[in-house]
Amino acid sequence: MNKIITCLDGSAFSNAVCSAGIWAANKLSKPLLLLHAIEKENVAAAEDLSGAIGLGARSSLLKEMAALDEQRSKVALEMGKEMLANAQTIAEQQGCAQIEQTQRHSDIVEAICDLESDARLIVIGRSGQGNKPDFNAIGSHIEQVIRQVHTPVLIANKDFSAPKxxxxxxxxxxxxxxxxxxxxxxxxxxxxxxxxxxxxxxxxxxxxxxxxxxxxxxxxxxxxxxxxxxxxxxxxxxxxxxxxxxxxxxxxxxxxxxxxxxxxxxxxxxxxxxxxxxxxxxx
The missing domain is CATH 3.40.50.620 (HUPs)
Structure with a gap:
């Protein structure tokens, strides 16, 4: 159990999550693992509609949807890579000696569970991407993570500074x-x-x-x-x-x-x- 798994998703809480992860990694002298999980959009993909009434013959529409799905995935992947690279730069500037990056095509809870065996601490935002910064309800992933993992979980809010x-x-x-x-x-x-x-x-x-x-x-x-x-x-x-x-x-x-x-x-x-x-x- 060595790494500080720091979950970044581009939400309003990502900066706080990054700061909290860096603080914990430096305080514990542990490697910082920057994690970005690319979750499937909650929309019907082209293959899901191949049997829909009236769409069987409209192959051009299905091909167009497939192309859009592929493009969306590529954009999400590249944005995630840029976000992880920026986070690593910040961590290096703040003294982190050991930094790793990983991207997963999965639900964030699944990704965390897969990595937990080598985790010392999990750092996650209060709400995920898509929620407004003033959104009062916690993200649905928070309760799932707390219930499913046995590693300490640090939940970051919008702002984070080293606590005293x-x-x-x-x-x-x-x-x-x-x-x-x-x-x-x-x-x-x-x-x-x-x-x-x-x-x-x-x-x-x-x-x-x-x-x-x-x-x-x-x-x-x-x-x-x-x-x-x-x-x-x-x-x-x-x-x-x-x-x-x-x-x-x-x-x-x-x-x-x-x-x-x-x-x-x-x-x-x-x-x-x-x-x-x-x-x-x-x-």
Whole structure:
């Protein structure tokens, strides 16, 4: 698990993704892998229409559509190559020593899963190409990536600068304990102020776990500001984030199964949807 997989697609978030990937690669002294996935347009290709009523005899139209499909693919490929080349130039200027590029003709989630075995961190934009910069809903790929991979995922928003502090949302569950372990062992967040925030819930022994986690982080060299809140979970975390001007949010992955998710909702997804800060999801 060595590379910082940085997913570029030409969206409004690509510059932030590039900056976040470069920051992570330099902080961890790991190779930067610039990934561009060329996804099939959600339109009917010529071969899909060959059996349509009335089109069988109109071979000229089908040939024209095939030519347009081929041209579109060539343009997407060349634009992707130029984007990757520009990103590599920026990364070199900012001190990245090891940089790789790759293009995949596949869905971005499929491409990430194929490369995950050699990934240290996945950096991805909050929304993909085609969404407006002020689009509130997260891209459909985000939840799929978080659910399918076991590598930490850094979600970049429109702007990114090297963070000096982060808020760790700790709920006492196994996913949160694993996130703490990754923070201590990982190195990416070392040297940053940790805002350890727990909102009272029904988890057994939560206060004791909260205190133990605070001590563990302090013993590992983190400057910790610990807060135990009694509020609605989402509202409490959002208010703390705003009032304390943290630079990054850190959370464990989903606590519930996808079936339970449909009924209970997810504070993780709600935080992603409603924050403009970069967000690190740990498993």
């Amino acid at each position: 502090s982060f808020m760790l949302a700790y709920d006492g569950r196994e996913t949160a304990d694993k996130a703490v372990k990754r923070i201590i062992e990982g190195g990416l967040l070392h040297g940053m102020t940790c805002h350890l925030v727990t909102v009272k819930n029904k988890q057994s022994g939560l206060m004791e776990k909260f205190k133990a986690t605070e001590k563990m982080l302090r013993d590992s060299g983190f400057d910790v500001k610990a807060s135990f809140l009694e509020d609605a979970i989402f509202a409490g975390l959002m208010d703390y984030k705003t009032n304390n001007e943290v630079d990054m949010l850190v959370m464990g992955a989903f606590s519930h199964s996808k079936l339970a998710q449909a009924f209970l909702g997810s504070n993780t997804l709600k935080m992603i949807e409603n924050t403009h800060l970069p967000m690190l999801i740990l498993r």
